[in-house]
Amino acid sequence: MKVTIIGTGYVGLVTGTCFAEVGHQVICVDCAADKIKLLQAGGIPIYEPGLEELVKKNTAAGRLRFTTSTKEGVEKSDVVFIAVPTPPLPDGSVDLSFIEGVAREIAASLTRYKIVVDKSTVPVKTGEKVAETIKRYSKSRVEFDVVSNPEFLREGFAVEDFLHPDRVVIGSRSQRPVQAMKELYAPFHAPIIVTDINSAELIKHAANCFLSLKISYINALSVICEAAGANIQEVANGIGMDARIGRQFLDASLGFGGSCFPKDLSAFIKISEQLGYDFALLKDVQQINAQQMDRFVKKINETLWVLKDKKIGVLGLAFKQNTDDVRMSPAIDLCQRLKKEGAHLRVHDPKAMEKAKAVLKDVTFVADMNEVADGCDALIIATEWPEFKKLDIEKARKVMTHPIMFDGRNLFDVAEMEQMGFIYKSIGR
Ligand code: UGA
Numbered sequence: 001m002k003v004t005i006i007g008t009g010y011v012g013l014v015t016g017t018c019f020a021e022v023g024h025q026v027i028c029v030d031c032a033a034d035k036i037k038l039l040q041a042g043g044i045p046i047y048e049p050g051l052e053e054l055v056k057k058n059t060a061a062g063r064l065r066f067t068t069s070t071k072e073g074v075e076k077s078d079v080v081f082i083a084v085p086t087p088p089l090p091d092g093s094v095d096l097s098f099i100e101g102v103a104r105e106i107a108a109s110l111t112r113y114k115i116v117v118d119k120s121t122v123p124v125k126t127g128e129k130v131a132e133t134i135k136r137y138s139k140s141r142v143e144f145d146v147v148s149n150p151e152f153l154r155e156g157f158a159v160e161d162f163l164h165p166d167r168v169v170i171g172s173r174s175q176r177p178v179q180a181m182k183e184l185y186a187p188f189h190a191p192i193i194v195t196d197i198n199s200a201e202l203i204k205h206a207a208n209c210f211l212s213l214k215i216s217y218i219n220a221l222s223v224i225c226e227a228a229g230a231n232i233q234e235v236a237n238g239i240g241m242d243a244r245i246g247r248q249f250l251d252a253s254l255g256f257g258g259s260c261f262p263k264d265l266s267a268f269i270k271i272s273e274q275l276g277y278d279f280a281l282l283k284d285v286q287q288i289n290a291q292q293m294d295r296f297v298k299k300i301n302e303t304l305w306v307l308k309d310k311k312i313g314v315l316g317l318a319f320k321q322n323t324d325d326v327r328m329s330p331a332i333d334l335c336q337r338l339k340k341e342g343a344h345l346r347v348h349d350p351k352a353m354e355k356a357k358a359v360l361k362d363v364t365f366v367a368d369m370n371e372v373a374d375g376c377d378a379l380i381i382a383t384e385w386p387e388f389k390k391l392d393i394e395k396a397r398k399v400m401t402h403p404i405m406f407d408g409r410n411l412f413d414v415a416e417m418e419q420m421g422f423i424y425k426s427i428g429r
Pocket of ligand 1: 154215
């Protein structure tokens, strides 16, 4: 099928590339000319495991093209995806100006029937507005359908998630676009759920809020575990084996971050408010998340006492493993707090150093994770990169002024670390 994706961020680029991978003809559109130039030249603007290879392979096969022209993208395709950012506004609601702008551009380029698919995360009822806007700004009076098709990709696993989805949600007002959407997704052999547009839009926010609720639940339990002398990992394993609960997303941490959960929580609280419901439960999720970071910083303060002029090593800058994304990263937030108190930081991340340099000033970026601890008063694990488990702990112990580790991701075993002479503080253990 002929598909155009407008917006080549994490979602758009992965979506377009994976559709090309299963044989569709894909045009990716972005207004950022430098990004399109880079992609046309075989470069890639983000780190996402497996993506670069697939972009190269499908570009070479002639199934994937990049352009800055929305008009070209719309004219040459039957299905047009909107995958532009929906950033938060200061009051927590969603900035829909990019969506509206693209809807108008699509309207201006309509010459025959199209399926316009919203993939961006949007408030419920946005599909109705998109349809209204296209109708209003389209001079040709050509027929079109608007479909909601939310994405459930995790950064760092996005290609894998797209190629092997748990489910595909198709929200549509009429039957007309449903068959084409089913064909588009047929190569992925995933269960397909067809709903109305409002339900599809709600499914996305409801899913992300539930997942963040799960993390806040385990983080709240981690506080109880610390107070009671229990172990949060054992509790998580114990409750996670109940199939109704599940073990995933029960890893206690210094809090969740990224460009999705914090934004979607605020947005959904706001949407609920506008619909007449005070979603207090989700406000608690936000509060627990913020407190988790506060508690972690308190642990550091209590152990190191004065932070001014202390040398602290930080492993991890990305908001999670397998990504170079530092947006709303708890690790960056932590670094800023420690810096504010006068600590000198030596930091490392396997992939996010370049992006971190733009937001984190006056810190020492260390290329080798095993050199971060040199001369440090404490070492912090801030991101759950699996390679940190292979850290040379013995070397770190020798080169630190005193072996102290704060593990915000519970990567190491408490007894082993203590046996090695570390003052070791983690989460809920
Ligand atoms: C999230 C959802 O998982 C995706 O399904 C969704 O499509 C995406 O948002 C989106 O809306 O675009 P993502 O933000 O990429 O994906 O990353 P997650 O793997 O969900 O992690 C989010 C945060 O929660 C990270 O900071 C991570 O470290 C933290 N986390 C995750 C925990 O603290 N504990 C856990 O057990 C799991």
